[in-house]
Amino acid sequence: METPKDQHSDFNEQVSSPSFTHSPVMVDEVLSYVSIAPKGLVVDVTVGLGGHSSAILESIEGSKLLGMDRDLRALEIAESRLSQQFAGRYRLALARFSDLTAEVNRLEGEDFIADGPRVSAVFADLGVSSMQFDDPERGFSIRSDGPLDMRMGPTTSNLTAGEIVNRASFDELVSLFQTQDEPHAKRIAGSIVRSRPIETTFQLAELVEKAVPFHFRKGHIHPATRIFQALRIEVNDEANELDSLLSQALDLVMPGGVIVVLSYHSGEDRVVKDRFLEASTGGCRCPKALGCVCGAISRGAVLTRGAKLPKKTETETNIRSRSARLRAFQISGGE
Template identity: 40%
Template sequence: MRKKRQLCRLTFGLGGHAFAILKRLDSEAKLTGIDRDPESLLKVNEVLEKDKRFSFINDKFGNIQNHFDPKSLDGILVDLGISSNQLDNPERGFSFQLKGPLDMRMSQSDKVSAETWINKSTKEEIAKVLWEVGEERHSRKISDSICRERELSPINTTQRLSEIILASKPRRSKKHPATNVFRAIRMEVNSELQELQSLLVSAGKLLREGGRLAVISFHSLEDRIVKRFVQGKSLDGQNFSFKKVGPKHFKPSQEEVIRNPRSRSAILRVVERIS
């Protein structure tokens, strides 16, 4: 491996992965964290703040190409999951289990919140997102209920949206009925699938020969996009030369799931640029 390695970590979250990576890097390596949520920087461990090898960029990871030269990166690690500090903060509005404003924006500077989207989108638009992004079987029924309820008063809290969903579909599994809906709205509000596609296209241009891309996804739709890329299928008309590293994918061990239940749906895929 080159001594002066240049690595990038997306998204940054609480910095756990970044801290682990820095412990393995030599003194001349550089690690850049990119996250659109400015609160991520406030959560950075003191060790990261004092480590000159580390830098932080407050931006969407889909804009990675604006910050690095072509073929300048040795590695890109992408974690597509929402961070615990975002999910556990009721004021951010990501969780159907916590009462709070219906926000869901990864960055407070973004104009469209979940509240705006839910109250302004047409019935057809809502049903389409719930079906295509959330893979929600009861998308039309839930969309009908949302539009009917918002005529009475604007839907502006996580609790009210969750109650509307609960009243619109049967509970036949351990998974909470609002899971797919909240995820779909969050992904739509933050353009997460578009950001992922932009990132993958950029990765093909930014990684040097031998550079590796590792992507951790938590949703089947995200994983399908990553899988197509790993298989060498173009996302924008370009063909990238990559080879798989290790098995087709990695999943968390039983011990990891016990220690961190939120990791249970994680899938890691790794590829290496060969030309």
């Protein structure tokens, strides 16, 4: 996948006022962690429609922010939202998680951060935004018909869900679906291979529904949910992106600074939990009773014992928050 060339472009082209809404999840909890970081640059690597970014800029006085997203349309909306209130306090970049360090380094010498790009916090709100999910043309939703696309960054990547569905071998499809613990991976993969070409989300959803045993068709989640999730994760290389994000953030954030991650499915949450735990122990596995004899060096402390969940009042009003899990880590050192 090529790296976009126009990062830090101004996104100042005329954008009609956002027609999509996206209520940012667990905003108070996110702010409570980001605000303990020392003064520096906050990087929101999932600026999306600018909900969390505007809350950070509004509530942390004098804060400066770099907002990244791989979706140009999201950046246009974020720009139209942030420019009205926070001009001069933020930059936006069309970039992926794996570009984090490069994007921060590109700010060197920019007036808007007088003392250099010292990163005080990295925040990530994983997954797709409502804008992406609700637009049938993006192909993320089982419930609206559209092309099998699922690219979060259609201007920066070529692989679509349709290409995987129509070109992958039976075995490749089975192992992809099994990454999401799909119990009927073989039946579904077989049905896909026999029915190709498959062009639309409705075609795929219907085919999966027919492929699973009858009593699985009427559960509270659609039988194609795991299949759509597996395809989306593959199309957007989400596992590698998250891994790269966490590695880079742990190296980049200044002493006393924080990394805050909101995830929405158990696979992602497990990765974040394990990486934070490993960073806090430095990878030490010495028996507790003996104390550490391996010389491992802790990189900081996990701030969230168990993932933090949204309040009931939030889950009642914001459906997307229901599966949210927040984890935070603080780099050691600082005042």
